[in-house]
Structure formats: structure tokens, C-alpha cells
Amino acid sequence: MRRLLNAVYGACGYLGALCVLAICVVMVGQSLGRVAGIPTGGANDLVAWLCAAAAFLPMAHAFKHGDFVRVTLVFDKLGAGARRVLEVLALCVACIAIGYLAWWATVFTWESWEFREMGTGMLAWPLWIPQLSFVVGAWVFLIAVVDEAAIVLRGSVPTYVAAVEERHARGDFSSDI
Numbered sequence: 715m716r717r718l719l720n721a722v723y724g725a726c727g728y729l730g731a732l733c734v735l736a737i738c739v740v741m742v743g744q745s746l747g748r749v750a751g752i753p754t755g756g757a758n759d760l761v762a763w764l765c766a767a768a769a770f771l772p773m774a775h776a777f778k779h780g781d782f783v784r785v786t787l788v789f790d791k792l793g794a795g796a797r798r799v800l801e802v803l804a805l806c807v808a809c810i811a812i813g814y815l816a817w818w819a820t821v822f823t824w825e826s827w828e829f830r831e832m833g834t835g836m837l838a839w840p841l842w843i844p845q846l847s848f849v850v851g852a853w854v855f856l857i858a859v860v861d862e863a864a865i866v867l868r869g870s871v872p873t874y875v876a877a878v879e880e881r882h883a884r885g886d887f888s889s890d891i
Contacts, residue, residue, distance in 0.1 A: 719861055723775045726854050730772030733764045733847075740764070759835035763844035770851025774858035780874035780881070781889060801872060805863040812859055816852035823849050 744757040776782055789797050825831075827842035862872050871879075881889065 719857070720778075722854060723778050723858060726851065727772045727775030729847075730768050730770075730775070730851075733768035733771065737761050737764045737768065755836035759833060759837040762835075763847075766844065767847035767851070770848050770855075773851055773855040777855065777858050778862070778873050778877070780876075780878035782874070784874075798866065798869075801866050802863065805859060805866060808859045809856065809863060812852065812856045816849070816856045819845075819849045819852045 740757050740760055744754040747754040747757075789800065792800065823842050823845040826845055827840070831841045832838050833841055833844075862874065866872055878889070881887075
């Protein structure tokens with residue numbers, strides 16, 4: 715199961731990176747198209763949805779690798795027992811918040827599909843298609859947070875803490891800037 719979950723987190727991270735690459739390609743193509751006199755009206759719509767996908771799809775990957783901003787000022791002052799309790803509490807709150815986000819993202823996308831809602835920009839496509847990246851990203855992020863909560867409840871060090879400590883041990887403090 716661990717291998718499968720890590721593969722899903724990694725795949726979502728790669729998809730997010732591909733979205734960033736696609737944004738670059740579309741924007742360069744749009745610039746070159748303007749110079750060449752080729753109409754590129756739908757490029758802005760495409761870039762907007764790719765930006766959303768690039769933000770939501772890799773959230774679980776970033777979370778598991780300790781790349782989310784965490785304010786550890788209080789955590790650093792606590793003993794191991796109190797730190798674990800606070801970590802579990804924070805993960806439980808995160809599960810509720812992200813579960814709420816994932817649920818309503820799904821409802822929102824389902825309604826777009828059900829009502830056959832179309833994009834209002836230059837590209838008239840069914841809105842549920844680009845909204846799927848929001849749904850998938852939110853659900854995979856929820857799974858990652860529940861996964862971390864289970865790890866902490868079993869008494870292990872959170873994966874994101876271990877990842878940051880590993881980077882620091884190598885002398886890499888770039889994510890702390």
C-alpha cells in the first residue's frame with residue numbers, strides 16, 4: 715500500500731510539473747503566434763486552467779516532502795509528547811478542512827457536468843474537464859493528510875518532518891528561505 719500511495723503522490727507531482735511546462739509552451743507559442751500574426755485567443759483560457767491544475771495536483775507530493783510552509787515556532791519549544799499531540803490535532807483539523815474542500819470541489823464539478831456547463835472564454839469546452847484537476851488534487855491531498863495522521867498516530871515521525879530533517883542533514887536549507 716505504501717508503494718501505491720507514494721506512486722500516486724509522485725504521479726500527481728509529475729502531472730503538476732507537466733502543467734507548468736505546458737504553461738510555458740502555451741505562453742511561448744502565444745508570443746510567437748502574435749509575432750507571426752496567428753490568432754491565439756484561447757491560450758489565456760488554457761493557461762488559466764493549467765495554472766489551477768499546477769496548483770492543485772502536486773499538493774499531496776509537496777506536503778509529503780515537507781515543502782509546505784509550516785510554522786514550527788511552537789512545535790520547537792514542546793517536548794516530544796506534547797509535540798505529537800499537537801501534530802495529531804493539526805492533522806485532524808487539516809483532514810476536516812481538506813475533506814470539506816474535496817467534497818465541495820467534487821459537488822462543484824459534478825454540477826458542471828450535470829448542467830453541461832461550458833467555458834465562457836475563447837475555448838468553449840465542458841468546464842468539468844479542467845475542474846477534474848481540482849477534484850483529483852484535493853482528494854489525493856486529503857488521502858496524504860489522512861496517511862500522515864495514521865503515521866503519527868502509530869508513533870512514527872511525520873514523513874514531512876523526516877524529509878526536512880534529511881535535507882538539513884545534507885546541508886540543504888534552501889526550502890527554509
